[in-house]
Each structure stands twice: as structure tokens, then as C-alpha cells.
Amino acid sequence: MKNYFFNKSHYNYDVFYSEPACDKGRHVHDQDEILYFLDGDAECIVDDTVIRLKPHTLLYIPAGSFHFVNHHSFSRYERFCLHLAPKDFGFSPQEAPQVYSYYSLKPNDFLDTLFNNLLRAEYDLHYSDQDMEAFFNASLKSLLISLKYLKPEKTEIISNKLSEIINFLNKNLTQPISARSIAKALFISESSVQHIVSQKLGVTVKYLIDKKKTAYAKRLLHEGLSPVKTAERCAYENYSTFYRTYLRFYGHSPLLDYVKRSPTP
Secondary structure, eight states: OEEEEEEOSSEEEEEEEEOTTOBSOOEEOSSEEEEEEEEOSEEEEETTEEEEOOTTEEEEEOTTOEEEEEEOSSEEEEEEEEEEOGGGGTOOGGGSOSSOEEEEOOTTSHHHHHHHHHHHHHHTSOOOHHHHHHHHHHHHHHHHHHHTTSOOOOOEESOHHHHHHHHHHHHOTTSOOOHHHHHHHHTSOHHHHHHHHHHHHSSOHHHHHHHHHHHHHHHHHHTTOOHHHHHHHTTOSSHHHHHHHHHHHHSSOGGGGOOOOOOOO
């Protein structure tokens, strides 16, 4: 039951009541994500780590990370979420954290106030779209700078073998990948690979591979690589296979996400 929600092109804020053991979708984004958790009884799984969410927990989830939230009880769930590609806002990608990390903030500190000011600008002050975009960009810049000086909390690894599987996937998105090739590289059985991924992440190995590859493909399309070249870069058997997989996850042709770049003079 959702009772409060707004959504902009790069950020949203929502409050709802969640069913126990309900996850909000196992997914991979083609952009970085910042999740600021305010209330609820839940945990967040990001690739091979688990975070027990507490109020004022901030997570920085890089593009390409497989993640989802598990809710443990029927309780109020409140969070603020930003989706961003730093370079799209005129920032160097190096200005953002390069690996998954999370931070414990305090009520009314600088970053907590920053998020509250975004809400106030939207709801109370009713900024115009142009002013809201400028205010958001300035807030995002402040957020990224501040994260450089915050000490991240230590993450909890779900399992060492899952970490090896995830690391292998992340390093080989431009190669043909299957449960068999993962098993061969890690010197374990194919059934063990299937069992670890299914038990820890709740999906099949094929689903995990396809999710990560299509998110990577979407980034390449946005960067100006043609759909055919993207299929080749991601080592799909042929374009038809890539097209069907992309359509299944995004509901449209990869051509719609292709941003054609003007030739350099």
C-alpha cells in the first residue's frame, strides 16, 4: 500500500507499507544509484554483500550492481533514491565512489538536511522545473564531494564463493559467459554455481548474467555505440539473441536507447 510518492527523471521519494519477505525487484541499473534509507524493517543485498538497513543509512550503488531489498515485516518503508550518471551532470566519474559503499548518517547533519531540502524545494517552495533541475545538480555536487570525506562502513560478505562468482561476471561482461564457464574458471562444479546463485540471490545464473549484460549494453548505447556493435562488444551469439534479451528486460528495442553521437569535426 503506497501512501506517498513522487518521481522525477533522476530522483524519487516514496513511503509505503511492505509485506514481509517482499522484495522490490531484483535488478541492475545502467546508472549509479544513491539510496537514503529513513524508516523500515529491511535489508539490502548488493551483489555479494548484505546491509541491515537502519534509519539514516546511505548506500552508493554503482551501475551494474545486482541488488534488491528484502522486507522483514509489514511496516512503514521510507526512502529517498537518486539515479545518476555523474558525467551526465557535468561531473567526472572519478568524483563518485568507484565501488559499492554505505554510510551511517546522523539526523539533521549536512547530508540529511540536503535530502530534506530537496523535498522542501519540491513540495513547499514549488520550484519551477528549471530551478529544480539547477538546485538538484548543485545538491548532487555537494553530495558527491561530501562522500569523499566520509568513512564508509564495513560491508558484510554473503559468501566468499558468491563473491568469486560476482567478480568473475563483472570482469567478463565482454566475453561469452555461462554457468559452465564460471564453474571452469573457479574450479567448482556447474551445479554448485547454480546452487550458490539461486540460494543467495534468488535467481538463476542465466538471469543474473542477462541482467548484468543488458545493463552494460544500455550504458554502451547511451555512450553512442550502435546496437549491432553493442551486441558484438557484449559477446552475444548474434544480434537476434541480443535484441530478444534486451526487449525482455526493457520492453523496447535497443535502438530506442541508442544515442547517436555527432562525428567529431
